[in-house]
Amino acid sequence: MDERRQLRIGMVGFGSMGRTHAYAVNNLAYFYGTLPFRASVAGVCTTSYERSVALAEEYGLGTAAHDFDELIAREDIDIIDICTPNTLHFDMICRALDAGKHVLCEKPLCVTAEEAAIIARKERESGRTCGMVFNNRFMAPILRAKQLIDEGRLGRILSFRISYDHNTSTFAEKAPGWKQTAEFGGGVLFDLGSHIIDLLRYLCGDFDFVQGQEQIAFDRHADWQTDADEAFYITARLKNGACGTIVANKLATGASDDLSLVIFGERGSIRYELMEPEWLYFYDNDRPSSPIGGERGFTRIECGGRFPAPGDTFPSPKASVGWLRCHVGSMYEFLSAVAEERAFSPSLADGAYVQSVMLAARESDRRGGVRIEVVAP
Ligand SMILES: NC(=O)c1ccc[n+]([C@@H]2O[C@H](COP(=O)([O-])OP(=O)(O)OC[C@H]3O[C@@H](n4cnc5c(N)ncnc54)[C@H](O)[C@@H]3O)[C@@H](O)[C@H]2O)c1
Structure with missing residues (x-):
């Protein structure tokens, strides 16, 4: 017996994102081998029961629920995974916790400071066990960057640039959705800014201090x-x-999913591009230098599929990876924490921290900068 x-x-x-999470749950064993727990999607609820029934059948999502109340009341469900528009997160998190469920929530955590x-x-x-889906933490080059920074290989951090384009x-013809509507918690700061x-x-x-500037280039x-x-x-x-600077930008002509970061320290620097997820670039300032170059220069560290064991066998560590893989990693780490009855990081409190940074940036924008007064020659 299992x-x-x-x-x-x-x-x-x-x-x-519901689809992404279900893919992660349903494929964990391929990436991690025999799991120390068993995980399955046991139920699903969307805005329409008929649609939920069809999705449950198509994707193997257990039994569809008529509504959220029914989902959280079910005794055959341990974890509520929230993949709805941003303004719905607060109420759903609170009700799921009140019903005694573990909670995983997509970013951003919520909309207001009071909610955060x-x-x-409530989480405390x-x-x-509660968690945020800040999946970018689980890319192999980011895991390696974290190691290098924690080992002190960058020394004191001096400056940074991080952007998500x-x-x-x-696209003028793009059909608007909730992500383009403030009323539903839309906007690029919450959407991409929360990640970076x-x-x-x-x-x-x-963080200590932020100063923000919003842009709407195409209100119509x-x-x-x-x-x-x-x-x-x-x-x-x-x-x-x-x-340093943090830029979240959906006005980036030619960009796809271009998360880019550079961190400069006293002893070294790192560079990373999400669209090239195989590599972390590391400059080691402790390497010898000489008039004709010495040994200094950015090293391209192979990361790709080199995830912590047991996630390093399928596909081969040297195979190329993509965005989906960090969602699989995020889900594995969260479910491991639930199974071991311990806290998970990133927690909902981490989501609340990000919320406070975003709201401070928004507030600083509202207060305004200093308008340039050109002094007449
Ligand atoms: N981590 C990531 O990589 C990532 C990427 C994209 C979006 N997100 C986040 O994931 C969340 C969902 O985004 P998405 O792109 O999947 O949105 P989506 O619009 O594609 O899907 C939203 C889903 O919520 C359902 N829904 C809406 N209102 C509901 C209600 N009252 N009750 C039940 N279901 C309801 C809709 O039917 C739909 O199935 C957002 O918070 C978004 O910020 C995260």
Whole structure:
């Protein structure tokens, strides 16, 4: 008899991320071999019961629920996985925790500071394992970058540039969705900014100060309007004194899923591009230098599929990897934490921290910068 702990997941929302999470759950054994737990999607709930029934059948998602109340009341569900539009996260997290479930939530955590504070407190008091989906933490080059930074190989961090570019707001004919509507928690700061603010904090530490600037370049597209930021620019100082820029931009003509970061330290630097996820670039300032070059220069460190064991066997560590793989890693680490009854990082409190940085940046933009007064010659 299989005595491994059964982890049964109820998914709410099954758009692009619901599908991604279900793929991760259903394929864990391929990537990690025999798991120390068993995991399955036991139920799904979307805006329409008929649609949920069809999805459950198509993707093997257990039994469809008529609504969220029914999903969280079910005793055959241990974990609620929230993949709905941003404004729905707060209420769903609170109700799932009140029902005694473990909770995994997509980014951003929520919309307001009040919501973030309530969620962080509820998480602390719940005794449940909760987590955010900040999947970029689980790319192999980021795991390696974290190791190098924690080992002190960069020394004191001096400065950084991190950006996340998409081209999606440059299409006049694009059909608007909730992500282009402020009322539903849309806007690029919450959407892409949340990822890179978390990533920067994960690698370099807590924030001290931010100054933000929002941009809406196309308030009127072909036949629709947006009131949500299409690009957001932040200058930031961290508590360790490092300064730099954070840019979330959907006005980036030619970009695909271009997350890019560079971190400069006293002893070394790192560079990483999400669209080239096989490599981490590391400059070691401790290498010998000489008038004709010495040994200094950026090293291209092979990372690719070199995930922590047992996630390093399939496909081969030298095979190329993609975006989906970091969602598989994120899901594996979260479910391992649930099975072992321990806390998970990134937690909902980490999501609340990111929320406070984003809201501070937005508030600083509202207060305004200093308008340039050109002095007449
Ligand atoms: N981590 C990542 O890589 C990543 C990428 C994209 C989106 N996201 C996040 O994932 C979340 C979902 O985004 P998406 O792109 O999948 O959106 P989507 O629009 O593709 O899907 C949303 C889903 O929620 C369902 N839904 C809406 N209202 C509902 C309700 N009241 N009850 C039940 N279901 C409801 C819809 O039917 C749909 O199935 C968002 O918070 C977004 O920010 C994360």
